Amino acid sequence: MRKLILAAALAAAAGPAGAADLTVKLTNLTQGIYFTPFLVAAHGGSTDLFEPGQAASQSLKQVAECGDLSGVEADLTAAGADLAKDPAGGTLAPGASATATITSGSGNDRLSLVAMMLPTNDGFVGLDSQAVPASKGTYTYYLNGWDAGSEANNELLATGGCSVGVAGIPADPGGAAGSGGSGVTTAENNTMIHIHRGNLGDTNASGGPSDLDSTLHRWQNPVLRVDVTVQ
């Protein structure tokens, strides 16, 4: 009898996978890394934006290499997800916060988000299908910097546009990068989604292997704090 009561209480706490109002606060924990506009999504259990150890989808490569959300937005829309796009109104600077609001539909009980890390070649931050707690409250998650595995980390600023598969960093929003680097590498050892090894950088603004600044553009994990409030 006691077991039955406990089971009933648990079922009530878990609730049906119904609608929920969520706020998702994003805080940049780095000293010198910017995030491109975020896509935040509530979706069902059969949708997956990325899987560590597996190859990145073309849509994810667009995010990680160029900060382009169009592919993942189309994928998630087709899967019936509820979306909040670009809550920061542009890039999210070091130390800055932004808050997204989502009303998740029935069955959309997983939360994912993605954004590119700048300046990197194909670094991104991501939340991977986190189950949304059914009980009201605020839940905090710390996220790592991932490497899409799709582009060699040459650490050279690109001149001109950004194309998937073409090595080069599309932009440095902080304006602290140098130029004239010879390139850190031409190879990508692990071509699957893996933890980013960080920028190497150097202290030569007009040469050296990297266009990045080793005193500013490095990081340790975690790189983003996410506070999810279930209303």
Add this chain to the structure above:
Amino acid sequence: MGIRTRILGIAGLAALTALAAAGCGQNRGASSVRYQVTVANLTNAQPLTPPAAVLHRSGYQGWTEGETATTGLEELAEGGATAAFLAEARGNDAVVEAEAADTGVAPGTAVTLTLEGERRPGLRLTVASMLAATNDGFTGAAGWDLASLAVSGSRTALVKAWDAGTEANSETAATVPALGGTGFDAGRTSAVDRVTVHPGVVTAADGLTASGLAEAHRFIGPVARITVTRVR
């Protein structure tokens, strides 16, 4: 003599089995457990040596942060050899089973091994594998609680890199197994002499001229993803 020993052995086993059956009120077949342990390498270019996995109770610890590594852990963390680490585990009464995978885990790949044994209260999981392009770096799981894991339940976590603290992080090619160097050498020591979180590798690309490592070997934790699934 050989026959008598064997007879005694069978008699002893029968007695133990009877005790076990009396203790839990079930037959032995129904009280066995089996777990699958998968280690996925999430680094860019750090090969992981064949993971060793230990199913145990609270009387065993593979390592403790801040304390000196055992010789078994030292040999694993410096050279990837699992024999001494497994022998230490198997010699501990709290250990149910200890096994090593047949192969290492290249970056971007995963390896699965199976542990099975008698179902006992308070089971835990310890896993250890060397980051082969370091002096004495390793990753793993330190005594994960499996007691609440029902059949077909699983637990997954991203895990960090530790430094065994048994060898100085010179990064010279002669001391790093992935570069063809000698892994375990009892003559090499470190002033640290305790298990810590690994500080990462400096590499020749970042100014350590004696380092045999390249920028590709750099890592930021976590370095691996471990999943344990109870299959029985």
